[in-house]
Amino acid sequence: MKIIISGHHVEITEGINLAIENKFAKVAKHFPSLMTLDVIITVEPSEQKLEVSTIYEGATVSVHAAEKELYAAIASAASKLEAALKHRKGVLSAKQKKKFEVPQSDAFASG
Secondary structure, eight states: EEEEEEEESSOHHHHHHHHHHHHHHHHHHHHHTEEEEEEEEEEOOOOOOEEEEEEEETEEEEEEEEEHEEEEEHHHHHHHHHHHHHHHHEEEEHHHHHHOOOOSSSSOOOO
């Protein structure tokens, strides 16, 4: 899985890069069909924001996390992304299991 990291008002250091790769490695194991993750880090005076987006099974999945510390925001975004991907996977499996029902007309009703 390729992770594209960009930052607003922050320099992406090796430590930040490693932390993001380590946290999202678990997500990559559970969802091997993910090709890329786009991570945007925004640093403001009072909080650190992280936005992660990806395309999974034809739909864009995006999560946001904001914390006082950057590493806490990374951990929060990783858990939110995993939950969002599980939800998307559940929606897809529910659609697969749904049986096609033919609507009944009143034309043949006995009366």
